[in-house]
Amino acid sequence: MSEPSAKKARTTPPYTLVYWPTLPGRGEFVRLVLEATATPYTDICNGPKPDHGPVMDALNSDTNPAFAPPLLKVAGEGKDGAELVLYQTPNILLYLGEKLGLAGSEEGDKWAVNAYALTALDLNNEAHDTHHPIANILYYEDQKEEALKKAKNVREIRIPKFFSFFERVLKSNEKAGQGKHLVGEKLTYADTTLWHVLNGLQHAFPKEIEARKPDYPLLFDTFYPAVEEQEHLKRYLASERRLPYGQGIFRHYPELDRQ
Amino acid sequence: MSEPSAKKARTTPPYTLVYWPTLPGRGEFVRLVLEATATPYTDICNGPKPDHGPVMDALNSDTNPAFAPPLLKVAGEGKDGAELVLYQTPNILLYLGEKLGLAGSEEGDKWAVNAYALTALDLNNEAHDTHHPIANILYYEDQKEEALKKAKNVREIRIPKFFSFFERVLKSNEKAGQGKHLVGEKLTYADTTLWHVLNGLQHAFPKEIEARKPDYPLLFDTFYPAVEEQEHLKRYLASERRLPYGQGIFRHYPELDRQ
Numbered sequence: 088m089s090e091p092s093a094k095k096a097r098t099t100p101p102y103t104l105v106y107w108p109t110l111p112g113r114g115e116f117v118r119l120v121l122e123a124t125a126t127p128y129t130d131i132c133n134g135p136k137p138d139h140g141p142v143m144d145a146l147n148s149d150t151n152p153a154f155a156p157p158l159l160k161v162a163g164e165g166k167d168g169a170e171l172v173l174y175q176t177p178n179i180l181l182y183l184g185e186k187l188g189l190a191g192s193e194e195g196d197k198w199a200v201n202a203y204a205l206t207a208l209d210l211n212n213e214a215h216d217t218h219h220p221i222a223n224i225l226y227y228e229d230q231k232e233e234a235l236k237k238a239k240n241v242r243e244i245r246i247p248k249f250f251s252f253f254e255r256v257l258k259s260n261e262k263a264g265q266g267k268h269l270v271g272e273k274l275t276y277a278d279t280t281l282w283h284v285l286n287g288l289q290h291a292f293p294k295e296i297e298a299r300k301p302d303y304p305l306l307f308d309t310f311y312p313a314v315e316e317q318e319h320l321k322r323y324l325a326s327e328r329r330l331p332y333g334q335g336i337f338r339h340y341p342e343l344d345r346q
Numbered sequence: 347m348s349e350p351s352a353k354k355a356r357t358t359p360p361y362t363l364v365y366w367p368t369l370p371g372r373g374e375f376v377r378l379v380l381e382a383t384a385t386p387y388t389d390i391c392n393g394p395k396p397d398h399g400p401v402m403d404a405l406n407s408d409t410n411p412a413f414a415p416p417l418l419k420v421a422g423e424g425k426d427g428a429e430l431v432l433y434q435t436p437n438i439l440l441y442l443g444e445k446l447g448l449a450g451s452e453e454g455d456k457w458a459v460n461a462y463a464l465t466a467l468d469l470n471n472e473a474h475d476t477h478h479p480i481a482n483i484l485y486y487e488d489q490k491e492e493a494l495k496k497a498k499n500v501r502e503i504r505i506p507k508f509f510s511f512f513e514r515v516l517k518s519n520e521k522a523g524q525g526k527h528l529v530g531e532k533l534t535y536a537d538t539t540l541w542h543v544l545n546g547l548q549h550a551f552p553k554e555i556e557a558r559k560p561d562y563p564l565l566f567d568t569f570y571p572a573v574e575e576q577e578h579l580k581r582y583l584a585s586e587r588r589l590p591y592g593q594g595i596f597r598h599y600p601e602l603d604r605q
């Protein structure tokens with residue numbers, strides 16, 4: 088009796104990510120946690136053909152209402168062995184962080200990991216708003232004038248504020264983390280989340296970030312390369328599963344970068 | 347030997363909230379959870395005189411770096427009996443929700459509670475951005491033109507999208523929650539968080555919300571009054587501890603409301 092389910096466990100990963108296809112987007116924060124731990128998962132919208140269907144189905148569900156993707160479905164972990172359906176990026180990270188050992192080693196670590204991941208996600212949102220400061224549903228071109236003002240504020244005020252904060256966090260944890268980790272002495276989902284935001288910002292604002300890097304040596308000389316050199320992440324980042332930036336959160340409009 | 351600490355437990359509450367004084371702000375989401383459970387706490391910046399000092403000290407700390415308030419300090423719950431310092435609103439809610447019994451009754455509930463609280467906080471952020479779409483550090487008057495556009499989008503597109511989502515959540519949980527609770531059959535921090543956002547939106551956009559209420563009967567006829575009638579919350583909301591809205595997240599600028 089146990090053979091079929093054991094077989095199923097080997098061939099069907101319990102984790103299914105539901106996120107808009109062809110883009111890293113907010114789904115990427117979930118992918119990085121799964122990839123860093125070499126955890127099998129199905130990226131359901133990025134099959135042989137890009138498929139928006141699973142996102143639309145999830146958003147229209149009347150039993151597990153979700154406001155926006157990403158969602159994570161976990162086979163067998165819901166009530167009475169049903170599928171557990173999680174949504175909201177920080178919520179999914181929290182769940183996977185605990186399950187996959189990316190929430191820190193000591194009991195109290197998980198609160199710091201969660202706080203820093205939430206802060207990195209706040210910066211992610213601000214990066215998005217540089218090109219869409221007025222309305223999601225309007226084209227960039229229809230809010231370009233406002234985007235120029237917003238991007239100037241984010242580049243000149245917000246980015247340095249976030250970077251100097253994270254530099255201080257790395258410094259405060261330098262004894263354990265050696266500048267490579269925000270919390271404790273090993274990789275957490277706060278690290279993977281911040282890493283992706285830093286990567287995206289370099290795509291969106293290459294000149295601005297290049298000019299600011301020297302002010303944050305732990306962040307850019309130690310932390311950033313350490314995360315991308317992690318064994319599984321290195322392999323993932325070189326693979327086709329790592330999707331290119333496009334018309335998502337991090338966009339390169341040269342006019343929004345430092346001139 | 348146990349008398350002094352028992353005495354201390356009675357006279358010094360373990361919870362200290364650190365948030366800008368005189369405003370509900372993001373500190374209010376934390377206050378509501380503490381108040382709903384009649385949990386003693388010290389609102390350190392709102393003593394006899396408003397005091398910004400504890401916020402500034404917390405933001406400048408090199409041992410527990412925090413990007414922004416609110417923070418929650420919990421005596422004795424950190425490593426080796428030290429103070430535990432939590433920051434990021436959703437992180438504090440998650441911690442208190444579990445400690446104080448506001449994270450749902452069943453094991454899986456906590457993920458839904460967290461997701462809905464995060465979604466209500468997203469709406470809270472969008473409400474803030476209606477009057478500060480370009481930069482936090484500029485006055486409203488210096489971004490008023492952009493604020494008029496942003497507020498129109500939030501009022502006409504975003505608010506209905508969020509309201510219809512939460513109406514669907516209440517409907518999906520109607521059997522257990524009777525329209526009074528987003529998850530399960532009793533109050534959670536998702537309920538208190540959403541309630542405050544609805545309260546704030548009615549302060550900021552009274553005409554807009556009044557016009558839209560009839561479209562969301564569970565949300566406004568059942569859920570909203572049920573939360574504010576909860577025994578402890580009712581007493582709190584009538585007290586001086588409930589601070590008036592001012593120059594915070596929810597501001598009433600008549601020109602940003604429906605005309």
